[in-house]
Amino acid sequence: MDNVELDVDEDTFRGEYDSSRDQPSLAVVAAVAGVSNTEPEELTPLHSAINTSALNDLFSPTGNVRQRNGCLSFSYEGFEVTVFGEGTVEISPEGNA
Template identity: 45%
Template sequence: MADKSISYALVREVAAEKGVDPEALVPLHDVIDPDALESMFDNTDGSTLRNGHLSFSYEGFSVRVDDDGSVSLTSAPYDE
């Protein structure tokens, strides 16, 4: 996994896609618990990462976080 957290990468990617500063976005913690997001795919204790993915809506995107920590965005109807 990268040196930066999944939450950090996700916010930066959404901001880049929207062409705005990350501080202009709705705080991620208003949508999902960033600590829980990190812990779902964290293997700092040396254990095997969980298999699967997590999907949720954020800032007009459908966000998918895969078990390798990668983040993908798909445009979704804006309902926030």
């Protein structure tokens, strides 16, 4: 994930990842690290907050479907994280979501 931008009106950070190539779990770690100004390896392992295999499977392309729809939200490192099937990760400080 190269770019995470702040939506000031919603106090939410948004980042895009290539859902046909990148795993959502890695995108979440990269986004949270960027927002919190922390190295990814210094974060709590993501699997302590969510089953990373299930997260990746939920949004992985299958058969003729190149992109899955839907979203999933969970708490991680003091943030409310929402992953969208089209390749977006939204991050809000907990309590602001």
